[in-house]
Amino acid sequence: MFDIQKIRAQFPILSETVNGKPLVYFDNGATSQKPQVVIDSIVNYYSKYNANIHRGVHTLSQIATDAYEEARLKIQKHFNAKHNYEIILTSGTTESINLVANGFASLLQKGDEIIVSALEHHSNIVPWQMLCEHTGAILKVIPMSIHGELIMEEYDKLVSDKTKLVFCNHISNALGTLNPIEEIITKAHAVGAAVLIDGAQSCPHIKPDVQALDVDFYVTSAHKMCGPTGVGMLYGKEEWLRKLPPYKGGGEMIATVTFEKTTYADLPHKFEAGTPNICGGIAFGTAIDFMNEVGFDNIAKHEHELLEYGTKRLQEIEGVTIYGPTDLSKKASVISFNIENIHPYDIGTIIDRQGIAVRTGHHCAQPIMDFFKIPGTIRASFAFYNTKEEIDIFVEAVKKAKMMLS
Numbered sequence: 134m135f136d137i138q139k140i141r142a143q144f145p146i147l148s149e150t151v152n153g154k155p156l157v158y159f160d161n162g163a164t165s166q167k168p169q170v171v172i173d174s175i176v177n178y179y180s181k182y183n184a185n186i187h188r189g190v191h192t193l194s195q196i197a198t199d200a201y202e203e204a205r206l207k208i209q210k211h212f213n214a215k216h217n218y219e220i221i222l223t224s225g226t227t228e229s230i231n232l233v234a235n236g237f238a239s240l241l242q243k244g245d246e247i248i249v250s251a252l253e254h255h256s257n258i259v260p261w262q263m264l265c266e267h268t269g270a271i272l273k274v275i276p277m278s279i280h281g282e283l284i285m286e287e288y289d290k291l292v293s294d295k296t297k298l299v300f301c302n303h304i305s306n307a308l309g310t311l312n313p314i315e316e317i318i319t320k321a322h323a324v325g326a327a328v329l330i331d332g333a334q335s336c337p338h339i340k341p342d343v344q345a346l347d348v349d350f351y352v353t354s355a356h357k358m359c360g361p362t363g364v365g366m367l368y369g370k371e372e373w374l375r376k377l378p379p380y381k382g383g384g385e386m387i388a389t390v391t392f393e394k395t396t397y398a399d400l401p402h403k404f405e406a407g408t409p410n411i412c413g414g415i416a417f418g419t420a421i422d423f424m425n426e427v428g429f430d431n432i433a434k435h436e437h438e439l440l441e442y443g444t445k446r447l448q449e450i451e452g453v454t455i456y457g458p459t460d461l462s463k464k465a466s467v468i469s470f471n472i473e474n475i476h477p478y479d480i481g482t483i484i485d486r487q488g489i490a491v492r493t494g495h496h497c498a499q500p501i502m503d504f505f506k507i508p509g510t511i512r513a514s515f516a517f518y519n520t521k522e523e524i525d526i527f528v529e530a531v532k533k534a535k536m537m538l539s
């Protein structure tokens with residue numbers, strides 16, 4: 134049973150007030166809130182078994198190592214990776230993408246092509262531009278329609294035997310578009326290209342199966358799915374992880390070191406130099422357990438209701454433009470919108486005084502804003518712990534702000 138009040142009670146921050154008003158937190162696309170079990174898992178680590186991992190013979194080090202490796206197994210199981218060593222723990226999506234981009238620097242040649250989608254987050258554009266500058270490879274972009282959906286006929290024209298890599302987010306952070314990644318992957322594989330999917334926005338809403346998708350790389354951050362900041366993962370197919378060179382040099386990633394030559398440790402340690410975010414990794418595992426207990430079917434159902442209700446209620450406001458797919462089945466619970474002749478920042482500032490947290494701005498996706506010729510949007514992104522009552526408070530606050538500003 135999905136009992137929203139029981140779920141909300143597990144998030145201490147949801148009973149806080151902000152500017153004297155009960156918090157309405159609609160900035161889940163930037164980061165999610167944390168349930169008590171995740172907070173406890175961090176406190177437990179530091180108060181009961183804090184020790185470095187994979188090194189000490191002492192008891193605490195072994196307990197910490199076991200807890201960290203157990204988290205890796207939870208992540209493996211959640212994403213249905215074939216092997217636990219195909220899960221590389223990183224500091225988050227951005228690092229995971231950079232790790233792959235760095236690795237491909239040694240595999241690409243001048244004239245090779247990389248395809249990215251027009252819907253990307255800056256963290257999924259800049260590393261590829263750097264890679265292209267470095268290697269002489271060429272960056273191509275899958276364009277999008279006015280509904281914020283990728284134009285797949287154009288993708289078909291871009292894919293060729295020059296294509297070596299394709300990058301796309303699973304769900305767009307700026308518009309909430311659910312991208313047709315199955316088709317993107319199949320068509321890339323037909324020409325022998327590898328595919329990396331950015332799952333930072335999808336993992337809070339759906340449970341991806343990396344083997345069913347047959348994806349080469351899949352990346353995400355823990356903090357958008359109820360886990361702590363500063364930790365995330367890179368899933369990579371074994372064959373690709375073996376091909377890519379290590380990204381960082383240091384402790385933990387080596388087998389033997391002499392001044393003449395170093396040999397690298399086996400997977401996953403080859404990519405995990407230095408002391409990792411130990412408690413972060415452990416709490417990531419706890420967050421995954423928590424979300425599975427809530428249940429991804431329940432999450433999808435509740436969030437879709439919020440999306441439909443929020444869309445309907447916002448459309449009551451005159452002069453509102455909502456960006457992204459009009460077919461709500463192609464969209465996550467994100468509403469990116471503007472009100473005619475009003476700057477998004479002004480709305481965001483006024484409703485913040487009512488305790489309502491939304492994101493305003495370009496959402497790290499400047500090219501999308503340029504496409505619509507707007508400075509930014511107001512983005513309300515809902516999580517499974519949000520309610521229709523909160524949407525009502527939000528819509529009333531937006532209406533009031535509009536009156537004040539026009």
Ligand SMILES: *Cc1c(COP(=O)(O)O)cnc(C)c1O
Binds near residue numbers: 226
């Ligand atoms: C948040 C986000 C990122 C960056 O994630 P970090 O945790 O900041 O590294 C990348 N891609 C998308 C689609 C995002 O939403």
